[in-house]
Amino acid sequence: MPEPSYRDALFTTPLDEVASFSFDEQVVQCFPDMIRRSVPGYGQIIGMIGVVAKRFVPEGGHIHDLGCSLGACTLAICQQLPPEAFTLDAIDLSPAMIARARDTLASHHPMHRVQLREGDIRYIDYAPSDMIVLNFTLQFLPPEERDAVIARLAEALKPGGVLVLSEKVRFDNEDAERLLFDLHHDFKRANGYSDMEISQKRSALEDVMITDSISTHIDRLERAGLVSVTPWFQHLNFASLLAFKPEAA
Numbered sequence: 001m002p003e004p005s006y007r008d009a010l011f012t013t014p015l016d017e018v019a020s021f022s023f024d025e026q027v028v029q030c031f032p033d034m035i036r037r038s039v040p041g042y043g044q045i046i047g048m049i050g051v052v053a054k055r056f057v058p059e060g061g062h063i064h065d066l067g068c069s070l071g072a073c074t075l076a077i078c079q080q081l082p083p084e085a086f087t088l089d090a091i092d093l094s095p096a097m098i099a100r101a102r103d104t105l106a107s108h109h110p111m112h113r114v115q116l117r118e119g120d121i122r123y124i125d126y127a128p129s130d131m132i133v134l135n136f137t138l139q140f141l142p143p144e145e146r147d148a149v150i151a152r153l154a155e156a157l158k159p160g161g162v163l164v165l166s167e168k169v170r171f172d173n174e175d176a177e178r179l180l181f182d183l184h185h186d187f188k189r190a191n192g193y194s195d196m197e198i199s200q201k202r203s204a205l206e207d208v209m210i211t212d213s214i215s216t217h218i219d220r221l222e223r224a225g226l227v228s229v230t231p232w233f234q235h236l237n238f239a240s241l242l243a244f245k246p247e248a249a
C-alpha cells in the first residue's frame with residue numbers, strides 16, 4: 001500500500017532563516033496537496049497530458065516524463081493508453097519522489113511498461129521519443145542550461161513527436177506581472193495558505209525556481225527546431241505549451 005499523503009503545512013511556523021526549497025521527504029509527503037493548492041489549473045493540465053498522449057503517441061511509441069515527481073503525468077497517460085501500447089521512462093532527481101512514485105504506480109498500473117528512475121535530466125541519454133513531458137520541471141534548471149536541455153530533447157523527438165512544456169511564467173509588462181502575481185497569491189490564500197506560508201515559500205523558492213516569459217519559452221523551442229509551438233493553456237501565471245518535431249521532409 002502506498003504511504004498516506006498529508007496536507008501541506010511546511011511553512012506554517014515562522015522560521016528564522018528559510019532554507020532553499022528542495023524536493024525532499026517532507027515535500028514528498030504533502031506534494032499532491034501542495035501542488036494542487038499552489039498551481040492553478042494543475043489538475044486540468046494533468047488530465048490533458050493523458051489526452052495529448054492518446055492523440056499523438058502511435059502504437060508501440062515511447063514517452064519521457066521528465067521531473068516526474070510522484071508520476072501524476074505518467075498515471076494520466078496510463079489511464080488513456082492500454083498497457084501494451086507504449087513504453088515510458090519517468091525520471092526525477094529526487095530519490096524520495098521516485099521511491100513514492102514506484103509505490104503508486106505499482107498499485108495502480110502494474111501492467112504498464114513504465115520505468116521510473118532517479119536521474120538528472122541534464123545529463124541522461126534519451127531514447128528516441130514520440131512524446132516528452134516537462135510539467136513544471138524546466139523552471140528548476142539553471143536558466144543558462146535550459147537551451148541545451150531543450151535542444152537535446154528536440155533531437156530525441158521522432159518526426160511528428162510532441163513536447164509538452166508547462167511552467168510558471170513571468171510577464172515583461174510590469175502591470176501584467178504585478179496583477180497575475182497578486183492574483184496567484186490570492187489563489188493560494190483562497191486555498192487555505194496564510195500570508196506567512198506564502199511569503200516563506202516564496203523566499204524558499206527564490207533562487208531555486210527562476211521563471212521565463214512565454215515568449216522566451218517559444219523562442220527557445222523554435223531555436224531548437226520545433227514547430228507549431230502553441231500555448232494551449234494559461235491560468236494566471238502558469239502556462240503550458242505544445243511543440244512538435246517537424247515530419248521528415
Ligand SMILES: C[S@@+](CC[C@H](N)C(=O)[O-])C[C@H]1O[C@@H](n2cnc3c(N)ncnc32)[C@H](O)[C@@H]1O
Pocket residue numbers: 023035066067068069070071072073091092093094097119120121122134135136137140141
Ligand atoms: C514541480 S515538480 C514537477 C511536477 C510533476 N511533473 C507533476 O506533474 O506532478 C519538479 C520536479 O522536478 C524535479 N527536478 C528538478 N530538477 C531536476 C533535474 N535536473 N533532473 C530531474 N528532475 C529534476 C524535482 O525533483 C521535482 O520532483
Ligand SMILES: O=C(O)C(=O)C[C@]1(C(=O)O)C=C[C@@H](O)C=C1
Pocket residue numbers: 034035038039136168201202205209
Ligand atoms: O509559485 C509557487 O508559489 C509555487 O508554489 C509553484 C510550485 C511549482 O510551480 O512547481 C513550486 C513548488 C512546488 O512544486 C509546487 C508549486
